[in-house]
Amino acid sequence: MEISTHKVSNKEIIHQLIDFVIKHRKIMQCYLDETGVYHSQHRLLMVISHNPDASQNDIAKSMDISAAAVAVSLKKLEKRGYIKREMVKEDNRLNKIIITEKGNKVVEQSKQIFDYADQKVFEGLTEEEKHTLSGLLKKLDANLAKMEDEIKQKKKGYNG
CATH class of the missing domain: 1.20.5 (Single alpha-helices involved in coiled-coils or other helix-helix interfaces)
Incomplete structure (x- = not known):
């Protein structure tokens, strides 16, 4: 790899990092659109799959969003058949969030997308x-x- 002799400004590097993140997000969104789940719902589904016993409040904290926002997305995911809720016997106020087979298919498809994208991003390094x-x-x-x-x-x- 050839090393350039021109001085690179901090601002130029920051812009490169920001541009990278924006481009990565757009590309990932294009791939993830194939799953049929919106970005915020997709992220929620992935969090639930990694934390199967988490409460709605736990999920909200881990995602750094309000419990109300989580509730809205959960309702949409449940309506579309990606998750179901079961009441916790010990505490009727709590619901256990369970990913359905349809939800698991999205999670698996997403993992394949992430693996593919990661491989492509680091190709040649x-x-x-x-x-x-x-x-x-x-x-x-x-x-x-x-x-x-x-x-x-x-x-x-x-x-x-």
Whole structure:
């Protein structure tokens, strides 16, 4: 791989990262449209499949969205036959969310889509290059985490 001698600005790299995320999201949405499930419902179905005993509130917290938003999406998924709810015997206020066979087909189809897309995105990269990229992204993420902490601390200072 040839190393360029021109200086790359931080702004240019940030734009490349943002453009990558936008392009990835659009491509994934095109593939996932084939499943017949909307983006937010799809994400919810995947979370439920990974956390089969989670409550509606647990799901909302893990997805960082309101319990009301989860309720609306669950209702739509249930109406279309992707999930069903069963009352928990120990507590009639709680519903157990169960993925149906139709829902499981979407989850399996989605996993195949993700695997295919991951393979295509990293096509042509060596293990060493992937390792280097991963390390660099971890550093960037750590810097963002510090910034988040600073923002939280400032907010506490204003409210405290």
